[in-house]
Amino acid sequence: MNHQELRDLAAMYALGGLDGEERARFEALLRSGDPDATAALSEFEGDLLTLARDTAEAPPPSVKAELMARIAAEARHDAPSAEAPAIRRRRVLWPAVWAAVMAAGIAAVAVGVLVSASYETRLAALARESTALRADIERQQQIIALLRDPATEMVALSGLEPSPSARARMIWNSQAGGLLVAAGLPPTPEGKTYQLWAIAGKNAPVPAGVFAVDATGKGSLRVPPLGGMGKVDVFAVTLEPAGGLPAPSGQMYLAGKS
């Protein structure tokens, strides 16, 4: 194996994607302490840490709060054994034992309360998950039906002045409605919303729904069929006050002709 091949293996191993016989071969090299393999691997692992630092995102404060509460609950349950002093004396002080038993009983109740609270949190999370799952499946079926319909067309929207790098696709079917998928939009400012418009010929734009984007600038919008509207010539997205308006007032971020 030449140097370049070894580095290819190390890079893929660091990414977690090395498989089959090559994985076995590379792991054997690592086990044997091969200096080139070890050095290449730690080099690429370093790159991935850099990548991780680059994608940092502040977690919601609730995560830390829950963790600290969980740790506090555990500490009450069993004090860290590493810090427990070694038992030197054989003589046992019974009152102290009783006090400890009582304290343990109280602690057990406290832990019970906390544990049940944590199960409730978990159950609520599961319920949320299953609701989201059902909604996802429904959405997925609608999208598939839409994509299967030969009358469905795909309209590309390009970014305009305020966000030239934004892009979107409108999957549109005049009978069934459609789906807008946008990427690269600036985060929605406080009190504002993105609003989609459908325009036919020289007529006034028809409001087609509002949406927000996530931290990565992506957003999507299910659009119902726009009753009474024939062929749509242009789809456009503007930034409007929260809730949207009956007619566009803000700057246009995306537009595309069908």
Add this chain to the structure above:
Amino acid sequence: MPSTGASPEDPGALVARIARGDREAFSRLYDAYAGPAFGLIRRVLRDPEASKDVLQEVFWQVWREAARYDPGRASPEAWILMRAKSRAIDRLRSMRRRDRTFVTAVDDSVARAAETGDDPPALVADRGLVERGLDRLPDAQRRVIELAFFEGLTQSEIAARLGEPLGTVKTRARLGLERLRSLLGGGRPSTT
């Protein structure tokens, strides 16, 4: 590297204190690495609720398993972040088993088509912090890194998915990581 006179913020010393049940040390270690860990998890899972769960699970394990941390094998940062990544991928796989990510996949492939459709270079600007470095890679290299690192696919699966020879996939992964290093001004040693 001096091994004595470790400051209170030395991550290795923090892990050692956590192993002795020191909550203050845990709080500091969390503050230092929860951000990058959460960013990684979010890249893999996208779903905010699931990402919070995984982040909590990862740091709970840090608390429970600090005594088993081996400084000879990885820096505390690598120990935590690689764990975050693999837990997130485990979760992704179990979600995928429940067909859940199909929707994300449809949405994403459409969004990706939109992203890469017309003039990719223009897209580099203005995407915010989250995808900064990776987005500056050539598309072919970025895809391989994303599929392996953030979606947990093996090189064979990637080759099949992209319809490229295995050798090409591996070389792109290496070139991508090397490129990323120069883009992000990396080149730091991976261990302290």
